Amino acid sequence: MKPAHEKYIPFVPIPMQNRTWPDKKLTAPPIWCSVDLRDGNQALIDPMNVEEKLALFHTLLDIGVKEIEVGFPSASDTEYVFLRTLIDGGHIPDDVTIQVLVQARPHLIERTFQAIEGAKHVIFHLYNSTSTLQRKVVFKTDMDGIIKIAVDAADLIYALSRPVLAAGMDLRFEYSPESFMGTEMDNAVLICQAVLDALHATPERKVILNLPTTVENCMPNYFADEIEYFIGKLPGRDSAIISLHPHNDRGEGVATAELGLLAGAERVEATLFGNGERTGNVDMVTLALNLYTQGVDPKLDFSDINKIRDVYERVTKMKLGERQPYVGELVFTAFSGSHQDAINKGTRYMEESGSEYWEVPYLPIDPADLGRQYEPIIRINSQSGKGGAAFIMQHNFGFDLPKAMHPEFGRIVQEESDRLGKELKPERIYALFQEEYVKADTPYELLEYRFSEQSGTGGKNHVAFSGKLRHRDTIFEVSGEGNGPIDAFFNAIHDQKMNRFTFIDYKEHAIKDGSDSLAVAYIHLQDKEGKDWFGVGLSHNSNLAPLRGILSSMNRAERHTHS
Ligand code: KIV
Numbered sequence: 048m049k050p051a052h053e054k055y056i057p058f059v060p061i062p063m064q065n066r067t068w069p070d071k072k073l074t075a076p077p078i079w080c081s082v083d084l085r086d087g088n089q090a091l092i093d094p095m096n097v098e099e100k101l102a103l104f105h106t107l108l109d110i111g112v113k114e115i116e117v118g119f120p121s122a123s124d125t126e127y128v129f130l131r132t133l134i135d136g137g138h139i140p141d142d143v144t145i146q147v148l149v150q151a152r153p154h155l156i157e158r159t160f161q162a163i164e165g166a167k168h169v170i171f172h173l174y175n176s177t178s179t180l181q182r183k184v185v186f187k188t189d190m191d192g193i194i195k196i197a198v199d200a201a202d203l204i205y206a207l208s209r210p211v212l213a214a215g216m217d218l219r220f221e222y223s224p225e226s227f228m229g230t231e232m233d234n235a236v237l238i239c240q241a242v243l244d245a246l247h248a249t250p251e252r253k254v255i256l257n258l259p260t261t262v263e264n265c266m267p268n269y270f271a272d273e274i275e276y277f278i279g280k281l282p283g284r285d286s287a288i289i290s291l292h293p294h295n296d297r298g299e300g301v302a303t304a305e306l307g308l309l310a311g312a313e314r315v316e317a318t319l320f321g322n323g324e325r326t327g328n329v330d331m332v333t334l335a336l337n338l339y340t341q342g343v344d345p346k347l348d349f350s351d352i353n354k355i356r357d358v359y360e361r362v363t364k365m366k367l368g369e370r371q372p373y374v375g376e377l378v379f380t381a382f383s384g385s386h387q388d389a390i391n392k393g394t395r396y397m398e399e400s401g402s403e404y405w406e407v408p409y410l411p412i413d414p415a416d417l418g419r420q421y422e423p424i425i426r427i428n429s430q431s432g433k434g435g436a437a438f439i440m441q442h443n444f445g446f447d448l449p450k451a452m453h454p455e456f457g458r459i460v461q462e463e464s465d466r467l468g469k470e471l472k473p474e475r476i477y478a479l480f481q482e483e484y485v486k487a488d489t490p491y492e493l494l495e496y497r498f499s500e501q502s503g504t505g506g507k508n509h510v511a512f513s514g515k516l517r518h519r520d521t522i523f524e525v526s527g528e529g530n531g532p533i534d535a536f537f538n539a540i541h542d543q544k545m546n547r548f549t550f551i552d553y554k555e556h557a558i559k560d561g562s563d564s565l566a567v568a569y570i571h572l573q574d575k576e577g578k579d580w581f582g583v584g585l586s587h588n589s590n591l592a593p594l595r596g597i598l599s600s601m602n603r604a605e606r607h608t609h610s
C-alpha cells in the first residue's frame with residue numbers, strides 16, 4: 048500500500064468552539080423515516096418486486112414507522128406501479144405519510160406529482176448534490192450553479208403543489224443537499240436557506256432539511272460539529288425540521304446518527320438492519336434499541352425481531368450476520384465460562400431481588416423484549432465454565448443444581464465437549480446429567496423400603512426405615528432410625544459396610560413432569576479421602592427421591608473408583 052498521506056486527503060474538521068452537543072442527552076426518540084423501500088431497495092442485487100415491497104411496507108407499519116419513503120416513482124415503472132398499488136389498494140393508514148424521492152429535473156418532478164395523486168399524506172423529497180468533490184468532478188460547476196438547480200426545482204415543486212394542496216392533500220416538502228458531509232458548511236447553509244425560501248417554509252409549514260452523510264467521510268464527533276454549526280447559522284431554523292440520513296462507510300453510521308441527534312437533529316432516515324448502498328444506511332433497529340436500553344422509548348415495536356428478520360431476509364435476499372446487533376443468531380449467547388457464570392448470577396439476582404430493572408452482566412438488553420426468550424442464552428463448548436451447564440439445566444429443564452455441584456457437572460460437560468470437539472446442545476447436556484447421576488442406579492439398588500413415623504417428645508419426629516438392598520449378586524436387609532427419612536436411611540446403610548461416606552448436604556425441589564410433579568433430590572456425600580460425591584434421585588414420591596440420591600452418590604463413587 049502507498050503511504051496513506053500520499054494517497055488520501057484527510058477530512059478537515061470545521062473550526063468550532065463552545066460546542067454544546069457533548070453535554071446533551073437523548074431524552075426522546077427522533078421522528079423515524081424508513082428508506083428501506085428506496086435507498087435499501089436500490090442497493091439490492093435483485094430489487095424487490097411489488098409483492099415483496101408490500102410485505103416490507105406492512106412490516107414497517109407493524110413496527111410503527113409513520114414516515115416511509117416508498118420509492119423514486121419517476122425512475123422506473125416498478126416504482127411507479129408500487130406507489131399506485133399502495134394508494135389505489137388502500138394500503139396506507141391515515142396516520143402514515145409516504146415519501147417520494149425526485150431529482151431536480153422538471154419532467155421527473157411532473158411525473159412524481161402524477162404518481163402521488165390520491166394519496167392523503169405525502170412528503171415530496173427533492174435532492175441534488177452539493178459537495179466540493181461532486182461540483183468539481185461530476186457537475187463541473189460552482190456553488191451558484193448548484194444553488195440554481197435546487198431553487199429552480201423548488202420553485203417548480205411549489206407551483207405544482209398549489210392545486211394539490213387546494214384539493215386537500217397534506218403535502219409537505221423535503222430537501223436533501225446530497226453529499227452534505229463533503230460540502231463547505233457555509234455553502235450548505237446558503238443552499239438550504241435558498242430552498243426554504245423557494246418552498247415558502249414557515250414555522251407553521253416547516254420543510255424537512257435532510258442532511259446526509261451520502262458517503263461517510265469523518266468521525267462522528269466532526270459530523271456532530273457540522274450539524275451544530277449548520278443549525279446555528281441557518282436563518283430559517285424555525286421553519287425547518289433537521290433530518291439525518293447517515294450511511295455507514297466507516298462503520299460509524301449509528302454513532303453519527305446519535306451524535307447528530309445530540310447536535311440538534313430531530314429526524315432520522317434509516318433502514319432495517321442497515322440495508323442500503325455499499326455498507327448501507329444507518330440501522331434503525333440498532334439506533335432504536337440503543338435508545339430503549341438507555342431508558343428512552345423509541346416508539347417502534349421490535350418485540351418480534353425474528354419475524355422482522357425473516358421478512359427482511361426473504362424480500363431483500365440478504366442474510367443477516369450472526370453478530371448483527373440485537374438480532375444476529377449469536378448476540379444473546381455466551382460461550383465463555385466467566386460470562387456464563389456472570390449471566391447466571393445476574394438472572395438469579397433478578398429473580399431473588401425482584402428488581403424491576405434489567406441488571407444482567409453481558410446482556411445489554413433482555414432478549415425477551417425482542418421475543419428471543421426461547422433461545423439458549425448460554426451455549427456450551429469446551430471454553431464454557433462451571434455455571435453454564437447448571438444454567439442450561441435450570442433454564443431448559445428446571446433442575447436447580449446446588450452450587451457445590453456446579454464445578455463437578457461443569458467438568459463432566461466440558462470433557463464431553465472437548466472429546467467431541469464441538470458445542471453441546473441442551474439435549475446432550477440433559478442426557479449427560481441423566482447418564483451420570485440419575486441412571487447411576489447400580490451396583491447398589493433399593494428393592495424394597497418401608498418407613499414408620501412416630502411423634503416424639505418436644506414435637507420431634509422419629510422415623511424408622513427398613514428395606515431390602517441389592518449389591519451385585521447379594522441381597523440384604525437393612526434397617527435404621529433417625530429424625531427424618533434421610534437420616535433413618537443413611538443410618539441403616541451406614542451399619543452395612545457402607546460407612547465410608549459422610550453425609551454433607553442435601554437439597555430437594557419439585558419439577559414439573561407433564562401435569563404431575565416430580566421430586567428431585569441432590570445428595571452430597573464425602574468419602575474417607577475427603578472426595579466429594581454428588582448424587583441425584585428422582586421420584587414422584589418425595590421420600591424416595593433422596594434415597595435414590597444417596598445410592599446415586601455411592602454408585603458413582605464405586606463406578607469412578609473402580610473404572
Ligand atoms: O445518501 C443520500 O445522500 C441520499 C439522498 C438522496 C438523500 O440517499
Ligand code: ZN
Pocket residue numbers: 086259261292294328
Ligand atoms: Zn442515501
